[in-house]
Amino acid sequence: MTESSPTARERIVAGAADMISRRGLNATSIRETAKHARAPLGSTYHYFPDGKQQLATEAVRYTGEWVARSLRKELEAGPVAGLQAFLALWRGIVVDSDFRAGCPVLAVSIEEPPTDETPTALAAAAEVFAKWESLLADSLCEHGAEPQQAAQLATLIVAAVEGTVAMCRAQRSAQPLDHTAEQLQALILAATKT
Amino acid sequence: MTESSPTARERIVAGAADMISRRGLNATSIRETAKHARAPLGSTYHYFPDGKQQLATEAVRYTGEWVARSLRKELEAGPVAGLQAFLALWRGIVVDSDFRAGCPVLAVSIEEPPTDETPTALAAAAEVFAKWESLLADSLCEHGAEPQQAAQLATLIVAAVEGTVAMCRAQRSAQPLDHTAEQLQALILAATKT
DNA sequence: CACTGGCTATAACGGCCGTCATAGTCTAGC
DNA sequence: GCTAGACTATGACGGCCGTTATAGCCAGTG
Numbered sequence: 001m002t003e004s005s006p007t008a009r010e011r012i013v014a015g016a017a018d019m020i021s022r023r024g025l026n027a028t029s030i031r032e033t034a035k036h037a038r039a040p041l042g043s044t045y046h047y048f049p050d051g052k053q054q055l056a057t058e059a060v061r062y063t064g065e066w067v068a069r070s071l072r073k074e075l076e077a078g079p080v081a082g083l084q085a086f087l088a089l090w091r092g093i094v095v096d097s098d099f100r101a102g103c104p105v106l107a108v109s110i111e112e113p114p115t116d117e118t119p120t121a122l123a124a125a126a127e128v129f130a131k132w133e134s135l136l137a138d139s140l141c142e143h144g145a146e147p148q149q150a151a152q153l154a155t156l157i158v159a160a161v162e163g164t165v166a167m168c169r170a171q172r173s174a175q176p177l178d179h180t181a182e183q184l185q186a187l188i189l190a191a192t193k194t
Numbered sequence: 195m196t197e198s199s200p201t202a203r204e205r206i207v208a209g210a211a212d213m214i215s216r217r218g219l220n221a222t223s224i225r226e227t228a229k230h231a232r233a234p235l236g237s238t239y240h241y242f243p244d245g246k247q248q249l250a251t252e253a254v255r256y257t258g259e260w261v262a263r264s265l266r267k268e269l270e271a272g273p274v275a276g277l278q279a280f281l282a283l284w285r286g287i288v289v290d291s292d293f294r295a296g297c298p299v300l301a302v303s304i305e306e307p308p309t310d311e312t313p314t315a316l317a318a319a320a321e322v323f324a325k326w327e328s329l330l331a332d333s334l335c336e337h338g339a340e341p342q343q344a345a346q347l348a349t350l351i352v353a354a355v356e357g358t359v360a361m362c363r364a365q366r367s368a369q370p371l372d373h374t375a376e377q378l379q380a381l382i383l384a385a386t387k388t
Numbered sequence: 389c390a391c392t393g394g395c396t397a398t399a400a401c402g403g404c405c406g407t408c409a410t411a412g413t414c415t416a417g418c
Numbered sequence: 419g420c421t422a423g424a425c426t427a428t429g430a431c432g433g434c435c436g437t438t439a440t441a442g443c444c445a446g447t448g
Contacts, residue, residue: 008425022306027220029405040426045407047425052406100306106357109364110301112216112294118366126364155361155373156354163300163357164349170303170320172312179349187381202395223435234396239437241395246436389448396443404435413426418419 009047011037017059021104022097025056025111025121056108056121063104064128068135075139079188082139083157086132087181090165091174099172105129106162132158143192153191157184203241205231211253215298216291219250219305219315250302250315257298258322262329269333273382276333277351280326281375284359285368293366299323300356326352337386347385351378 006014015037019028030052034041048054067089074085093101108125133154140150164180200208209231213222224246228235242248261283268279287295302319327348334344358374 024218024220024301024305026218027305030407031405040428042426042428102304105364106360107218107304109360110296110304111218111221122364126366129361129364152373152377155358155370156377159357159361159370159374160350160354161357162360163353163355166300166303166356167323167349167353170299170316170323172320176349176353179346180353183346183350183381187377224437225435234398236396236398392445392447394443394445397441399439399441401438402436405433406431408431409429411427411429413424415424416422418421 008037008039008043012039012044012047013055013058013062016055017063017104018101020056020059020107021063021093021101024107030055053119053121056119057124060105060108060121060124060128064124064131068128068131071132071135075135079136079139079143079192080185082136083184083188084181086157086161087177087184090161091177094165094168094177095174099169102165102169103162106166129158140188140191144194145191146194149191153187156187160184202231202233202237206233206238206241207249207252207256210249211257211298212295214250214253214301215257215287215295218301224249247313247315250313251318254299254302254315254318254322258318258325262322262325265326265329269329273330273333273337273386274379276330277378277382278375280351280355281371281378284355285371288359288362288371289368293363296359296363297356300360323352334382334385338388339385340388343385347381350381354378 012033016028016033019033019036030044031041033055034044044055045051048058067086070085070089071082075082090103093103105125105128108121109129111122113119113122133151136157137147137150137154140153141147145153160180161184164176167176168174206227210222210227213227213230224238225235227249228238238249239245242252261280264279264283265276269276284297287297299319299322302315303323305316307313307316327345330351331341331344331348334347335341339347354374355378358370361370362368
């Protein structure tokens with residue numbers, strides 16, 4: 001049963017992603033990520049010798065790939081199906097956590113970088129957003145949207161969903177997701193109808 | 195010159211809003227907000243006896259009213275003008291800070307509340323979002339949009355702008371704001387054209 | 389003048405932080 | 419069996435946190 005249960009390393013990364021999505025990067029301590037994953041603190045620095053930045057970077061990428069995988073699969077049935085899967089995924093996270101969890105990529109994006117240079121976790125967040133956008137934009141193009149319109153609409157979709165998830169947390173209600181879902185769906189239909 | 199320069203209390207609140215918008219609520223310390231406002235630490239607990247939560251709550255409301263004021267004024271020239279002002283306001287914050295600052299209301303919204311009850315700062319964030327939405331929705335209705343459509347579109351606008359600001363910070367570029375601006379503007383025109 | 393009340397200054401409290409070092413344990417391969 | 423290397427356990431380091439306490443300053447009022 002080497003593969004049936006995730007490795008300690010995977011547990012740490014997944015747990016860190018969850019904790020970052022709840023409390024933000026700065027408020028997520030390595031000690032607590034280790035405890036949450038039932039791993040000793042020493043192991044964390046064994047697996048992630050570059051410390052917190054490396055762990056955060058891997059957590060962002062982990063979430064990015066997990067979402068991208070779902071998006072890629074559902075987009076085979078068209079952009080509307082992809083949007084619905086994207087929305088359903090975040091709705092599940094928000095509602096199941098009783099409005100306590102959100103998107104770790106967003107959380108990393110809104111933490112000020114140190115004065116000198118861009119931390120790797122922030123760069124990873126930018127790449128994840130770009131990846132989600134390009135998956136959506138490609139699907140829109142394949143279904144008849146103009147390339148420029150597709151790119152703009154893809155940005156709007158990602159931004160709107162991220163913002164809506166945050167609003168749901170503040171209001172402790174999933175209603176904003178309903179509003180956003182309906183508006184974005186109509187937009188996709190209009191853009192691909194040509 | 196009692197009114198020409200803001201009071202120490204106002205400086206603390208405004209500075210706290212800025213710092214929260216950059217680093218998040220948990221990573222903003224009362225010590226640093228005091229130092230940033232050139233106020234002693236003791237004064238902070240004099241003005242805000244309920245501590246950090248009270249300061250955060252006032253910072254959120256301060257930002258909320260500042261934005262609402264701008265929104266109310268520009269919406270007199272119609273919803274498209276209001277949208278443009280809303281976008282320009284956030285673009286200024288993001289670009290002028292070299293992509294280091296964003297929206298403190300969003301930052302407060304994505305920090306996990308303690309187990310027991312909803313902190314006042316989070317409740318204030320929900321109210322601020324609701325206020326911005328209602329200002330936009332009312333304007334859309336006045337210009338011929340259906341009420342339900344107006345409410346949904348207002349949610350989309352606020353969520354999309356908040357999300358776009360975060361994406362701009364991650365990518366260190368204002369291009370997402372251009373995309374979002376164009377898409378939202380077209381949406382408003384379509385919804386008010388009836 | 390005294391004095392009161394808003395504000396400041398300073399220090400302390402326990403607690404958690406990121407990181408590092410070191411020694412111990414386990415396991416796979418020879 | 420034995421050794422190497424992956425992992426664990428434990429504790430320490432300096433530093434910042436939210437909050438409180440206490441004493442001092444200094445305007446304005448009587």
